[in-house]
Amino acid sequence: MSHLYKQLLPEGKVRVDNQTGPGSNRELGTDDVIEKKSRSPVDATPEVPDDRILGIGDTQIGGIDEDVTHRIQAGWMKWRATTRVMCDKRISLKLKGKFYRVAIRPAMLYGSECWAMTKAQAIRVEVAEMRMLRWTCGKTLADRILTGVFRAELEVGAIINKLREERLKWFGHVRRRDETAPLRRAESIHVDDIRKRGRPNMRWEDRLAKDLIKLGLSEDMTSDKTTWRTRIRVEY
Template identity: 50%
Template structure:
C-alpha cells in the first residue's frame, strides 16, 4: 500500500517484489487486527470491527438469548466480550457520524435481542440500555479517544512524536466543500462536549474521572 502524503506526489513508484514475486498494490490491508486504508480513513476498520462483534455474538447466543439468565449477567458479558471486540483500535478513528451510526445500530440490535424485545414492541432504546446496564457505544468511543489523547499529551518531552494527522502545504489553500475530518478535530469536539480543556490531561486522576462514562445501574 502506498500512502500519498502530498498532493505533489505522482504515485508512480516501482513495484515491490518478494523472492521474485511481484506484490500487487492494495488500497487497504489488515495489520495487528486493524484495517489500514490508503486515504487514512476508518470505514473499512469500522465494518471489520462490527463483523468481529457479531462473530462474538453468534458464539454466545446460548447465553445472551437465554431468558433464564438475568439481564445483569447478560449486560456484563456483553460489555466484556462483545463491546470490547467492537471498540478494538477505535481510539485512533476519525469517526464520522455515518460510521458511528452503523456501530450504534448494530449494538441496539444486539441489546434488543438480549432483552427479548423487537422494534415492534416500541420500547425506547434508553429503557433497554437501562435494563441491561449498557451506555451508548458512542460514549465509550469518546472515552477511548480521550483516554488515548491523555496518554499522548502526557508523553515525555523526549519521546518520539506520533502524528495523528498530516498537514500539507496544499491543504492550506482554500478548497471547495467541507474540510476532511481529522482525529484532532474529533477530539476537539469531544472536549467541547464534556466542557474540559487539554491542560487537564496533566492531572491524570482528574482527567480519568472527567472522561469516564459509567454504565447505568441495572433495573433487574
C-alpha cells in the same frame, strides 16, 4: 505404508516412482513427471494490511468506513458465538449486560481510539449495538420499545460515549508523553499536498476538539492522569 514415493524437484515438479499404489489406473515410469499444483496455507490466506490488524486505517484522512464495518462484523461474530448465554431466558438481564460489556463490546471498540469518526459512522455502531441488545432481551424493533428501556434493564450505556472515552483516554496518554518521544514527534509531521475541493474530511484532532468542548475539558487537564480519567469516565 504406501508404495508411491515422491521427490520434490528444484523446478517445482514432483517425480513419481515406478511402483504404483492401489487404485492407480496406469503404471508410471521412473522418468514420468507430474506438474505440482499446490498452494500453501500462507498463500491461501488473504493478505491483511498491518493497520487493519491493529484496528486502524486511514484515520487521518477520514477513510474509516471499512474499519467501522470490520469492527461491527467482529462484534456480531462475538455475539453469535455467545448466543447460548445472550439468548438464554434463565439468565438474568443484568448478568447478560455485564457479559456483553466484558466479552462483546471490546471487540467493537478495538482500535477506535484512533478513529476520526463522523456522526454517521457513530450512528452505524450504535444501531448495531441496539440490535444486539434487543435480541438479547428477546425483542425486535417491531415491539416499539424505547432504547432506554433496554439499556436500563441490561445496564449498558451508549456506545457513543464509550467511543469518546477511548479517544480521550488515548489523547491523555499521548499528551503525557515526553516531547522527544516518537509518538509526540509524529504529531508535527506535515505532508505537503493540494487540498481537494469540497468540505475537508474529519481529522482526529477535529474529533477531539468537539469532544473537549462537549465535556468542558481542556488539554492542560491531561497532565494529571487520575483527574483526567475521572472526568472522562463513563459508568457503563
